[in-house]
Amino acid sequence: MWSGGAWRAALSRVPCGRRAQSAQARLRDILERELEGIRDAGTWKSERVITSRQGPHIHVDGVSGGILNFCANNYLGLSSHPQVIEAGQQALEEFGAGLSSVRFICGTQSIHKDLEAKLARFHRREDTILYPSCFDANAGLFEALLTPEDAVLSDELNHASIIDGIRLCKAHKYRYRHLDMADLEAKLQEAQKHRLRLVATDGAFSMDGDIAPLQDICRLASQYGALVFVDECHATGFLGPTGRGTDELLGVMDQVTIINSTLGKALGGASGGYTTGPAPLVALLRQRSRPYLFSNSLPPAVVACASKALDLLMENNAIVQSIAAKTQRFRSKMEAAGFTISGVAHPICPVMLGDARLASRIADDMLKRGIFVIGFSYPVVPKGKARIRVQISAVHSEEDIDRCVEAFLEVGRLHRALP
Template structure:
């Protein structure tokens, strides 16, 4: 009886597979996939938006070595705002943490991946931002991926600037709240969206503090005023502000005098604060407690490596001891912007060390960046999908450890290359 049922089953009635036919089908599927991928890659190359990777053979810093480029190269496109990526004290702190706590935890935080240095860094971050608590993530991308889904329900609403960072956009996509997108820096449109969102239980306004592609700064005073008027919570991503904006480098909320009105801050350890990796959320104690229970990137990602924690902790120490490094950047930023504008270039943003040289054409941005490298200047052309179509640019980033001579040399190269390619008269 049992054998009869087996023989009459769909599996038993299936025709035998000819030897090698599965391999042929697999090869055919692979050939199809390869063809699709090649078409897409050819389209990217044809549009002039191909993004190559240059190989650095030295430490990160204002002066670097690049594979295939003879001599020293001036680096003007790193997020190394304070020059701490290769600071001797930061490196030594990382080495001490590596020796004392090992290479890694081989685990997530709640299982067996929390060390004393993780807790100490979280406390230091909260103290730096003058908030109640903080939680570490492998990156700020993860912090943004973990926040919205854990915090917001279908009863809630999130209102997001249309030019927010991709990690904010992706984080918002993961949550089930109602989603409103307001025009970039447009407070009239934000107010209209807040009025529309009054039907929801909780309203969260989400914005970058400093927008990384254009170098402009969110009008946090006005945002906080609207949030108070319509009983909304304000969230700010400070990745391109922490460490150097504001009198003591706390960020855009300090710069604009609204530290007591911004409820939640996400930021990174991978830019001004040592440049290695890691991100965090800081804010109310209850929020951080909830994220430890529900934020998926926190629950399912390995703990930050001890060396990274050690480096970031020392970077924060240096920053809290003195604001001299952060303040030295402002004059250098003004020097670059004024000289470039005098030469005929259009520089987006205002007073931020992100200085986008607006070119419009993706191919022009790519070709000019390559010519800049030949003159010993490391910059990168940005084009779609990193920035909107028709808004291609070369993004220059000023560091506190660039000298005035470095900046003048960069400007001189831009003028030579810009004239050669017709970007300036």
């Protein structure tokens, strides 16, 4: 056995280039074994290449003919709306390709402030702060707001960005069982010793298509002196009578303190996220939130596209009613056929299959029949909970939905995935 000194002496006689090469070889071996494990588990995620604009009808590299797209977050169909595209083009001409700066240096333009004010009005909140993504908004909120004197209580199935954001803060952390109000109440009772108590939940849960019971959460928060934070990424623009989200849907807009949401789904589909809530909170985030302080400003074209999408939504919300009817059509037909669809009345319609390989094979066979869907497996969803997450858009026709259901029936029978 060599002593530490003898080992270091021997290593020093190995040329630096060879040592580096050896380290790189070890790294490559470790990575290849890890990747092989992912393949063996049937959870490998391939990326299909789209060669057209996003929309209900797309073209996919290597697949002949048009494809029906049933897995985009393009809930309102605005990602390729001509007025949204025109607004982006105009902003590109007037304000340039980007700011080459963060907001507090020289990265704030009039359109950034206009969009923040418009989002605050839309959500009926005091102020709004923009981020490059909602992942950044979630990463920037909890650390800036909560201290070791505080507590945060999080639904166990919250989005990964909420989980990661909470990890960054020094508050005491409580995790309650998914949608379990008795468990939340027990955790609130336990957390009474802390200065601030913040209940954090997704409004609509992206993997299961279920909706948080915000009325009960707000009631418990009021009873135990807590604040409520809701991530509305899969609700903004299409849930509620005017598309303002789950707090509007459930009648608690005045009881939710903080909302984080995205511009990258229903509101244009490009990029960007935001926090909206009390003006002092937004002011603090501008001073303390690290993703805001250290990330480039949103590009002008992205800001303009989202702003126009918001205008279209606020001018006419008939599209909100359209998506609800189409969602019900898909869910009822699939359930009548014998498929298990998770969630209730949300355009996210997870077709539950359980086995990762089965989900992947069914998704591949659906593509052969002209339907673009993706199998979801670990670590995106828990092991044994693999699924195909179908997402309905307002711009899908009834014929599109019926064709998707028919393809599921054919492929489901082929793989014996139906009872």
